[in-house]
Amino acid sequence: MTRRVINQVRDYMTIVTEDRVYQICPVEMLLRRHSGESVVAILVQLRADYKKELRELIRVNPTHPKINHLVVLNFRLKMAINTIKNAKQEEVKRGQGDETEQRTAGSSGLS
Numbered sequence: 001m002t003r004r005v006i007n008q009v010r011d012y013m014t015i016v017t018e019d020r021v022y023q024i025c026p027v028e029m030l031l032r033r034h035s036g037e038s039v040v041a042i043l044v045q046l047r048a049d050y051k052k053e054l055r056e057l058i059r060v061n062p063t064h065p066k067i068n069h070l071v072v073l074n075f076r077l078k079m080a081i082n083t084i085k086n087a088k089q090e091e092v093k094r095g096q097g098d099e100t101e102q103r104t105a106g107s108s109g110l111s
Contacts, residue, residue: 001036010027024046027039031084
């Protein structure tokens with residue numbers, strides 16, 4: 001995972017309010033210690049938990065101010081998940097492109 005992707009994911013996971021700055025979860029540390037697929041699985045589970053809480057809160061009290069916060073969390077998690085998945089797909093595409101270039105370069109010589 002490139003530094004640019006890690007920074008982008010970290011930015012999605014960072015919430016800035018008038019009185020504080022905090023991260024939804026320490027995704028930068030997770031990406032350094034675990035595979036992208038593992039981190040995506042963690043974020044998907046966290047998002048599912050927030051969605052469940054949001055559904056319940058809307059059912060009980062649709063005017064509760066926490067609903068806005070949960071919507072923000074879900075959106076930011078989805079953006080972080082998509083960023084990691086897209087980066088993985090780009091890595092795979094680059095890897096396949098390199099293999100194709102190596103095969104064509106290797107076979108263009110002697111016949």
